[in-house]
Amino acid sequence: METLKLIKRIAPEVTEIIEKRYLILKSISYNQPIGRRALSNELGMKERTVREEANMLKDQGLLNIDFMGMNITDNGKNVLADLHWIYNGLKGIPDLENALKEELNIKKVIIVPGNSSENRMVLKDMGKITSKILKELLNPKDIVGITGGNTMAVVAEEAVSDKKTRDITVIPARGGLGKTLNTQSNSIAAKLAEQLGGVYRLLYVPDTLEQEALEIMLKNEEIKESIDMINDMNILVFGIGRADTMAKRRNLSEDKIQDLIYGGAVAEAFGHYFDINGKEIWEYKTIGLSLDKFKNLNNVIGVAGGEEKAQAIIAISTLNKDMTLVTDESAAKKILKIAYEATK
Structure with missing residues (x-):
């Protein structure tokens, strides 16, 4: 927990990135398959931001993207579960x-x-x-x-x-x-x-x-x-x-x-x-x-x-x-x- 507090203090931009990607993965897991525009509206993020982040998560093997929309992979589910505690810690x-x-x-x-x-x-x-x-x-x-x-x-x-x-x-x-x-x-x-x-x-x-x-x-x-x-x-x-x-x-x-x-x-x-x-x-x-x-x-x-x-x-x-x-x-x-x- 002290490590998370230190990261939050010295590199707040890192915590913002983690929070953004965690929320994207989580929202997709609840609403899959979901398109970028719908996800953008769901999270209140710009569609361009969602597209860039989704492509990065896809490259990491955490998402699948096809004509139906985005779906979370098994690896994505495992990462999401591990991120839960980190996200909570960063949020205090x-x-x-x-x-x-x-x-x-x-x-x-x-x-x-x-x-x-x-x-x-x-x-x-x-x-x-x-x-x-x-x-x-x-x-x-x-x-x-x-x-x-x-x-x-x-x-x-x-x-x-x-x-x-x-x-x-x-x-x-x-x-x-x-x-x-x-x-x-x-x-x-x-x-x-x-x-x-x-x-x-x-x-x-x-x-x-x-x-x-x-x-x-x-x-x-x-x-x-x-x-x-x-x-x-x-x-x-x-x-x-x-x-x-x-x-x-x-x-x-x-x-x-x-x-x-x-x-x-x-x-x-x-x-x-x-x-x-x-x-x-x-x-x-x-x-x-x-x-x-x-x-x-x-x-x-x-x-x-x-x-x-x-x-x-x-x-x-x-x-x-x-x-x-x-x-x-x-x-x-x-x-x-x-x-x-x-x-x-």
Whole structure:
């Protein structure tokens, strides 16, 4: 690591070249086959720059270029894997991870370089890392809960099957929310179970129900068994939501949303709205994992990126210190900036 810092200090142009070529290889690996113009737009680089760099990488045997576009070779994949740690070191990611872990006081922090709000490749990386962490945690008979949302949908997509059969069950941690099928917790749970080689259990209820309706629903044996399984889960993978965004997804009135914002709410988890210090502002009765259950889970993976999620991440991190956080560089730097300004 000290060597990388020295290189960065004495030859910054070298680090720029490494970063440029790493991002080109990585983007091609995600989007292949891809043409130079499309890659230029993807990375925000000049097409001439992409052409020159791609030709150099081809000469090194790292890329193939044909009429369909560019593809990464097996040698390119190996180089890309080796470059990952060098790139992270040059970007100062290890130091950033240590600083954020100390600031949030949680079990583990993993940071992906870049901004997932602006670059889907970063979000896909977060999904890959989350699925890797999850696979390392799994034991026979585990019950894995997962929430809904765009980020969790990417986690399920990136949990590439390793062809193993696992004696695990994946279940939605919450009832259904929103109208998009691919981001529903049921759909995500089914997809993740398939990728992990496990089985899944669905929860056939919306996230919000009146108490009377819930009591009727719980008389259904299949729904009752699903709720019981949620209460028995021992691993949770969840997305961290902003209070205003989640309030809109639940179709709360504008007056209520403004009340929450004026009350200091910055984050939502499992129907509970919190201020930046983790103090509960309001609870919206929902179906699924309870807040008490969340606080007592030992294996919790929270995933969120983009600097707009910084306050929400801070708030949710106060609720369970056993949490592993997978985030991006943008959110991490914003969190540390907020913490620094709070001490001035």
